[in-house]
Amino acid sequence: MTDTVSKARFDEKFEPGQADPRWQSAWEKARTFEADSNSDKPKSFVLEMFPYPSGRIHMGHVRNYTMGDVLARYKKMRGFEVLHPMGWDAFGMPAENAAMEKGVHPGGWTRQNIEAMKAQLKRIGFALDWSRELATCEPEYYGHEQSLFIDLYEAGLVYRRQATVNWDPVDMTVLANEQVIDGKGWRSGAEVEKRKLDQWFLKITDFADELLDGLGSLDGWPDKVRLMQENWIGKSTGLEFSFDVSNGGKLAVYSTRPDTIYGASFVAVAADHPIAQEIAASDAEAKAFCEDCKRGGTTAAEIEAGEKKGFKTQLTARHPFTGEALPVFIANFVLMDYGTGAVMGVPGHDQRDFEFATNYELPILRVVASDPADADKPFGKEAEAGDGVIVNSDMLNGMSVEDAKAKVIGRAEAEAWGNGTTVWRLRDWGVSRQRYWGTPIPFIHCDACGVVPVPKDQLPVVLPEDVDFKQPGNPLLRHPTWKHTSCPKCGEDAQRETDTLDTFVDSSWYFLRFASQPDDRPFDPEEVAKWLPVEQYIGGIEHAILHLLYARFWTRALKHIGQINFAEPFASLFTQGMVTHETYQVFVPDDKGQTTLPRSYMVSPNEVERRDGKVYEIDSGLEVEVGRIIKMSKSKKNVVDPDAILEDFGADSARWFMLSDSPPERDLPWSVAGIEGCHRFVQRVWRLCGAVDVDAQGENKDLARKTHQTIAAVAQDIEALSFNKAVARLYELTAAAEKAAPSESRNHAIVTLLQLVSPMIPHLAEEAWDLLAPALGHSGLIADAPWPEVDEALLVEDEVTIAIQHMGKLRDTITAPKGADKDTLEALALSSEKVQRSIDGKEIRKVIVVPDRLVNIVA
RNA sequence: GCGGGCGUGGCGGAAUUGGUAGACGCGCUGGUUUUAGGUACCAGUAUCGUAAGAUGUGGGGGUUCGAGUCCCUUCGCCCGCACCA
Numbered sequence A: 001m002t003d004t005v006s007k008a009r010f011d012e013k014f015e016p017g018q019a020d021p022r023w024q025s026a027w028e029k030a031r032t033f034e035a036d037s038n039s040d041k042p043k044s045f046v047l048e049m050f051p052y053p054s055g056r057i058h059m060g061h062v063r064n065y066t067m068g069d070v071l072a073r074y075k076k077m078r079g080f081e082v083l084h085p086m087g088w089d090a091f092g093m094p095a096e097n098a099a100m101e102k103g104v105h106p107g108g109w110t111r112q113n114i115e116a117m118k119a120q121l122k123r124i125g126f127a128l129d130w131s132r133e134l135a136t137c138e139p140e141y142y143g144h145e146q147s148l149f150i151d152l153y154e155a156g157l158v159y160r161r162q163a164t165v166n167w168d169p170v171d172m173t174v175l176a177n178e179q180v181i182d183g184k185g186w187r188s189g190a191e192v193e194k195r196k197l198d199q200w201f202l203k204i205t206d207f208a209d210e211l212l213d214g215l216g217s218l219d220g221w222p223d224k225v226r227l228m229q230e231n232w233i234g235k236s237t238g239l240e241f242s243f244d245v246s247n248g249g250k251l252a253v254y255s256t257r258p259d260t261i262y263g264a265s266f267v268a269v270a271a272d273h274p275i276a277q278e279i280a281a282s283d284a285e286a287k288a289f290c291e292d293c294k295r296g297g298t299t300a301a302e303i304e305a306g307e308k309k310g311f312k313t314q315l316t317a318r319h320p321f322t323g324e325a326l327p328v329f330i331a332n333f334v335l336m337d338y339g340t341g342a343v344m345g346v347p348g349h350d351q352r353d354f355e356f357a358t359n360y361e362l363p364i365l366r367v368v369a370s371d372p373a374d375a376d377k378p379f380g381k382e383a384e385a386g387d388g389v390i391v392n393s394d395m396l397n398g399m400s401v402e403d404a405k406a407k408v409i410g411r412a413e414a415e416a417w418g419n420g421t422t423v424w425r426l427r428d429w430g431v432s433r434q435r436y437w438g439t440p441i442p443f444i445h446c447d448a449c450g451v452v453p454v455p456k457d458q459l460p461v462v463l464p465e466d467v468d469f470k471q472p473g474n475p476l477l478r479h480p481t482w483k484h485t486s487c488p489k490c491g492e493d494a495q496r497e498t499d500t501l502d503t504f505v506d507s508s509w510y511f512l513r514f515a516s517q518p519d520d521r522p523f524d525p526e527e528v529a530k531w532l533p534v535e536q537y538i539g540g541i542e543h544a545i546l547h548l549l550y551a552r553f554w555t556r557a558l559k560h561i562g563q564i565n566f567a568e569p570f571a572s573l574f575t576q577g578m579v580t581h582e583t584y585q586v587f588v589p590d591d592k593g594q595t596t597l598p599r600s601y602m603v604s605p606n607e608v609e610r611r612d613g614k615v616y617e618i619d620s621g622l623e624v625e626v627g628r629i630i631k632m633s634k635s636k637k638n639v640v641d642p643d644a645i646l647e648d649f650g651a652d653s654a655r656w657f658m659l660s661d662s663p664p665e666r667d668l669p670w671s672v673a674g675i676e677g678c679h680r681f682v683q684r685v686w687r688l689c690g691a692v693d694v695d696a697q698g699e700n701k702d703l704a705r706k707t708h709q710t711i712a713a714v715a716q717d718i719e720a721l722s723f724n725k726a727v728a729r730l731y732e733l734t735a736a737a738e739k740a741a742p743s744e745s746r747n748h749a750i751v752t753l754l755q756l757v758s759p760m761i762p763h764l765a766e767e768a769w770d771l772l773a774p775a776l777g778h779s780g781l782i783a784d785a786p787w788p789e790v791d792e793a794l795l796v797e798d799e800v801t802i803a804i805q806h807m808g809k810l811r812d813t814i815t816a817p818k819g820a821d822k823d824t825l826e827a828l829a830l831s832s833e834k835v836q837r838s839i840d841g842k843e844i845r846k847v848i849v850v851p852d853r854l855v856n857i858v859a
Numbered sequence B: 001g002c003g004g005g006c007g008u009g010g011c012g013g014a015a016u017u018g019g020u021a022g023a024c025g026c027g028c029u030g031g032u033u034u035u036a037g038g039u040a041c042c043a044g045u046a047u048c049g050u051a052a053g054a055u056g057u058g059g060g061g062g063u064u065c066g067a068g069u070c071c072c073u074u075c076g077c078c079c080g081c082a083c084c085a
Helices: A004-011 A016-030 A059-077 A093-102 A106-123 A139-154 A204-215 A223-233 A258-263 A274-282 A284-295 A299-303 A351-360 A401-414 A510-515 A525-531 A546-560 A642-659 A672-689 A701-719 A723-739 A744-757 A762-776 A822-830 A833-839
Strands: A043-048 A081-083 A085-088 A129-135 A158-168 A173-175 A193-202 A235-245 A250-255 A266-269 A310-318 A325-331 A342-345 A418-424 A443-446 A450-453 A484-486 A493-496 A536-540 A573-576 A579-581 A584-589 A595-603 A608-611 A614-617 A624-626 A799-806 A809-817 A846-850 A854-858
Touching: A004 A672, A004 A762, A016 A106, A016 A642, A016 A762, A043 A059, A043 A510, A043 A525, A059 A081, A059 A536, A059 A573, A059 A579, A059 A642, A059 A701, A085 A106, A085 A510, A093 A106, A106 A129, A106 A642, A129 A139, A129 A510, A139 A158, A139 A450, A139 A510, A204 A223, A204 A235, A204 A546, A223 A546, A223 A573, A235 A258, A235 A401, A250 A258, A250 A266, A250 A342, A258 A401, A266 A351, A274 A284, A274 A310, A274 A325, A284 A310, A284 A325, A310 A351, A325 A351, A342 A351, A401 A418, A510 A525, A584 A614, A614 A624, A642 A672, A642 A723, A642 A762, A672 A723, A672 A744, A672 A762, A701 A723, A701 A744, A723 A744, A744 A762, A799 A822, A799 A833, A809 A822, A809 A833, A822 A833, A822 A846, A822 A854
Parallel strands: A043 A081, A043 A536, A085 A129, A266 A325, A536 A573, A799 A854
Antiparallel strands: A158 A173, A158 A193, A235 A250, A235 A310, A235 A418, A266 A342, A310 A325, A443 A450, A443 A493, A484 A493, A584 A595, A584 A624, A608 A614, A799 A809, A846 A854
């Protein structure tokens, strides 16, 4: 190192407190990470799920955004024009809760949180294009959402209907199912009522088939997520048909096993089925049973482990083939909102029906057997739902299950008493929320004209600011003026819709708005086409179904109405693991010095210290029991605040920790020792940079080879998102460079290392790159530097280590030239003394040679 | 109950198509530098054994010249859905 000033700087410690803000503002000033839609470079859109502005960044965010950041920076180095934006999923309940609890305005609370969290993200040095920042709570965003909603309405994909909701009579609001605990509102504790309200729906079921089929094209998605969506969509095919009922009416049922129709021995309807309701109206016992079923819906059923119970009605249903009169039951295990709300009971071949038939002593008939000879084989303790051959079924006898299904459906259709049908588990998406802090649904109710969309030139429909949260209920509904307006069609007095949209709507198209942000429309299709689909989407597994399914639906819906030309928004999806931490529990000794279980409390990581392999609470000096490593949560007191870590160790150490050790899809246990180790590594790279010596001469082939192998391997690892492996390789190169004597190869190894670590620890990389510039002759930011070139010739070793086995057991290793032929390797192997000792004169029957790998002697 | 995933040192985890198990990190042990602590550096660290060697990827079995990897079986843990006809 000729530049003594720089040399001296590397002798001192790397100071993130100074370096981090310096480079963060250098990137900002140079607009290093602003994406140019008009660039000629190939495009890459790297996106992490945008956060809800709860107030503080947590470690999960840090991990999520660090992964995306490394990929974004890497892609930039590889010559891509990268779009890596950040925004805020800013509508939602917590803001209204804060308003009620603290008397603040949801908007003020949210915007303050955004500012605080933005500052935190900036301190971590993420390569984000802040010029495209958006918050879903701003009219500049939700106004365009209103416009898209109207487009979908006009395309027939939005409709209103009455739907049953969970109504909290105290808070005067609708509750999500998750907010109903033991039949009571989670906040008010009041008994929740079922109410029928007019609600807005999106026709996601129109796309059920497409959304299911589309999963097959999503190669870049985890199988787990695809499977979860498949189950959620829940396609099944079968026969829907009607029984003639003894009261002269018809009763429609749905079955996926029409092949077993000859095995039907009863018919069962749900407790809220019209037939059940009708009977309940005149029969007190039936009424009591139905109400019991409803109450038992959630908790009681679980307690009773799903015991199948029924109420036998006076009705019978006529079997379409045999003419037999089957008893009709009201049963607790039949659901009204699936299929037709009624089933034919085939006890032999359906486990629920089997249990029910056992309870009520109904016939259990065999109509499927593994072999025709087993036609009269009795059943064991459970139903046989598997495949086989049809028996005891008249015209179906001897057929396979598949053929019999087709035959029965064919006959039902020919004789016009039933139809082959597809039934979906997926329901239309209810998007109405009776809340303030969300996107106003842009419609107007007119007595004369009905429901009328707000004309687009009157968008956005802006939320009123002057609202109060002192009373329960929807502030929009009781606002003195906001809802009063005139009808766009007839001009008469009319009322605004006071429901707001589910916040999942906000997150169903934000990636389009990131790509293109015109003022006058939601996005520019041509600009969107340049960036979309998102090349890599990263987020938590908790969004596997809802967010990811809704975003897929919304994208398909926009394609359907011709606004975009692609169907799937996210080409690749990665679901990262959680950040976890040990838990600490202190057991308080009683007067006699005994510890008793109930007297215990949790303590946080910064309240404990380690001494002699044990853990103690600092304040009390009591020994702490180290509990399970679980997700960081306030209630378990095992949260580590990113700000404190940034303060103590700087952004680079924290980033390095997030990438080290655990594979990104698994949980990452946070530990003090771990972050300290990362900090040591950062300092180690810093010191190593001081070893650059421009006067050094000569080549170190081994180190050069290691350098080029590392370039190739780290690139591969980053592209596979295997950051933990990339980190391991960088440690290896660091160690190799440290050990090597000064040479040109070593200088190259060091500067290459700096480039390779720059996506991960960018502040140190910039600082060192800058200091080395005069000596090495480069210029500019390392963030703008290209990924190092690989010399393919150096990837190949010229000597390899060959394992020598005898009967598959390792006996010796030898060094041989790369590509040595089989005879040479065999001869080398047999010349090994250890191998000869192992063979001990036995006859050699066979020698297996795997070139460049091993020799196995069979003797 | 159904569906999916995972079991490798004290810990997190590596390991192309089956081909040297334990890379890399943490921790730990011993040593060097330092007035001390910390830092840094060197050596060691799967198990048993003084060694030669043997054993070893949750357990059992199989295929193979060769199995962490493939097959069967069994145990344990985690996640998702939950009476979906």
